[in-house]
Amino acid sequence: MSGRRIAVTGLGVVSPVGNDVASFWQSLQAGRSGVDFITAFPTDKLRSDIAGTVKGFDPGRWFSPKETEIYGRVTQLSLAAAFEAMTQAGLGGLYRADDDAPHPEVPGVDRTLVGCLMSTGQGSVEIFEEQIARSTARGPRAVSPYFIPGVMPNAGAALVTSRFGLMGPSFNIASACATGTHSIATAAMMIESGDADVMVAGGAEAATRLNTVAGFGNARALARAVDGDPTRASRPFDKRRHGFVMGEGAGALVLEAEDHARARGAKILAYLAGWGFSSDGDHLTRPLADGAGLALAIQRALRRVGGDQRDRIAYINPHATSTLQGDLAEYHALRTVFGERLGDIPVSATKSMTGHLLGGAGAVESVATVCTLVDQIIHPSINLDEQDPAIELRLIRDALYGQVDCALKVSAGFGGHNGALVFER
Amino acid sequence: MNPRIDALQTFKTVAARVDKREFPNVTRQSVITELGIDSLSMMQIVGEMETELGLIIPDEDLVELVTVGDLCSKVEAKLPA
Numbered sequence: 001m002s003g004r005r006i007a008v009t010g011l012g013v014v015s016p017v018g019n020d021v022a023s024f025w026q027s028l029q030a031g032r033s034g035v036d037f038i039t040a041f042p043t044d045k046l047r048s049d050i051a052g053t054v055k056g057f058d059p060g061r062w063f064s065p066k067e068t069e070i071y072g073r074v075t076q077l078s079l080a081a082a083f084e085a086m087t088q089a090g091l092g093g094l095y096r097a098d099d100d101a102p103h104p105e106v107p108g109v110d111r112t113l114v115g116c117l118m119s120t121g122q123g124s125v126e127i128f129e130e131q132i133a134r135s136t137a138r139g140p141r142a143v144s145p146y147f148i149p150g151v152m153p154n155a156g157a158a159l160v161t162s163r164f165g166l167m168g169p170s171f172n173i174a175s176a177c178a179t180g181t182h183s184i185a186t187a188a189m190m191i192e193s194g195d196a197d198v199m200v201a202g203g204a205e206a207a208t209r210l211n212t213v214a215g216f217g218n219a220r221a222l223a224r225a226v227d228g229d230p231t232r233a234s235r236p237f238d239k240r241r242h243g244f245v246m247g248e249g250a251g252a253l254v255l256e257a258e259d260h261a262r263a264r265g266a267k268i269l270a271y272l273a274g275w276g277f278s279s280d281g282d283h284l285t286r287p288l289a290d291g292a293g294l295a296l297a298i299q300r301a302l303r304r305v306g307g308d309q310r311d312r313i314a315y316i317n318p319h320a321t322s323t324l325q326g327d328l329a330e331y332h333a334l335r336t337v338f339g340e341r342l343g344d345i346p347v348s349a350t351k352s353m354t355g356h357l358l359g360g361a362g363a364v365e366s367v368a369t370v371c372t373l374v375d376q377i378i379h380p381s382i383n384l385d386e387q388d389p390a391i392e393l394r395l396i397r398d399a400l401y402g403q404v405d406c407a408l409k410v411s412a413g414f415g416g417h418n419g420a421l422v423f424e425r
Numbered sequence: 426m427n428p429r430i431d432a433l434q435t436f437k438t439v440a441a442r443v444d445k446r447e448f449p450n451v452t453r454q455s456v457i458t459e460l461g462i463d464s465l466s467m468m469q470i471v472g473e474m475e476t477e478l479g480l481i482i483p484d485e486d487l488v489e490l491v492t493v494g495d496l497c498s499k500v501e502a503k504l505p506a
Contacts, residue, residue, distance in 0.1 A: 064445065065445035066443075141475050145466075145469050
């Protein structure tokens with residue numbers, strides 16, 4: 001463990017179960033699902049017709065009509081989540097609404113050492129669809145000059161840095177469903193190495209479009225409504241699980257060197273004590289059946305905290321895709337790491353309510369994990385009508401109050417990309 | 426010059442659609458940057474006018490566009506007689 005301890009000083013969320021941290025966290029505790037039927041496009045020829053959709057997000061709060069067209073939805077959600085996190089961290093004063101105004105300053109903060117890793121796995125899919133359709137209908141001259149800056153996955157990081165005047169490191173990490181977790185871990189490394197004092201980091205996705213639902217659906221990866229009820233489709237670790245539900249949203253954490261946070265009097269919500277990366281090194285989409293790759297990431301995260309930290313983990317927020325293979329592989333990974341003690345550790349899956357936020361999942365679920373540490377409440381896992389007997393996890397069905405000093409967040413992405421985070425209070 | 430096509434009016438219509446705001450007081454003498462139209466938006470307007478009017482303005486004609494009239498002249502030169 002190096003000298004700089006990484007504090008969490010801000011959280012932000014836009015999600016299918018709430019467009020700020022307070023409402024998101026309340027929904028999770030109440031076990032409320034944000035999954036519903038898709039209404040934005042015709043679904044009659046698709047293999048799934050449900051998704052976790054962000055409701056009531058108003059781009060006009062952030063963007064002019066012209067900007068609303070330039071920035072894809074994923075970029076817009078990224079900014080909103082980053083804004084909430086930065087505001088909670090006491091850094092909202094850096095925000096500049098007018099592109100031509102000088103950048104405001106916040107005392108005790110060097111903007112050249114504040115960076116951003118707000119990432120997305122897929123980028124602005126709808127802009128791709130729209131511009132390709134334009135080109136097909138009217139020829140390549142009709143393609144917007146904003147196509148590339150709009151569709152690029154790093155548009156979110158670019159927008160956040162320009163609105164807040166951040167001049168530290170910024171880029172996009174794309175590792176499919178591990179994107180958010182990898183971004184948070186990498187941001188911590190930037191702070192640890194001294195490349196930044198503060199990083200706003202996380203992930204976002206808003207890729208629920210006709211062609212992506214077709215792609216995931218044709219890969220037989222998506223769940224359908226259960227007995228006509230879309231809220232019952234995302235059912236991690238349940239016997240009747242049959243795929244994931246696409247979700248959209250964004251999660252952001254402000255990570256900050258502890259000494260920096262203390263010097264400016266910022267409230268510390270939790271600490272990011274460890275992080276680990278690994279790869280399956282095996283297959284494009286199928287996880288290793290024994291979870292060996294994922295286990296490595298968890299072990300590395302725990303090792304980074306120092307000493308044997310396994311006994312300290314009092315809550316696990318799993319990846320929990322709700323696919324047959326994914327959930328089983330994850331169970332084996334956890335079993336490999338924790339052995340017999342696994343049965344004692346409370347586990348609950350945020351995805352059971354939000355659906356799978358893909359590139360945003362790890363970040364939004366990290367927000368939930370930090371909320372657990374702050375409030376000492378574990379949110380339930382829903383749709384556990386009959387737990388898969390092959391998966392011996394201590395899954396929490398009703399909100400649980402109890403002491404949680406140290407928690408583990410796990411993510412795994414298409415491509416065999418694994419990541420794990422250890423948060424403590 | 427094709428009398429049936431009013432290049433200035435086409436510019437106003439296309440610019441309003443592209444920039445999502447009205448341009449009521451634009452004349453041929455208006456300086457493009459002073460209208461708050463940046464270089465990418467300008468290229469978007471050019472592309473829209475090209476596809477709408479069915480013409481192509483070569484890149485070398487786009488180098489010295491200062492006023493709206495500069496663009497209108499390039500468009501008018503390409504319109505079928």
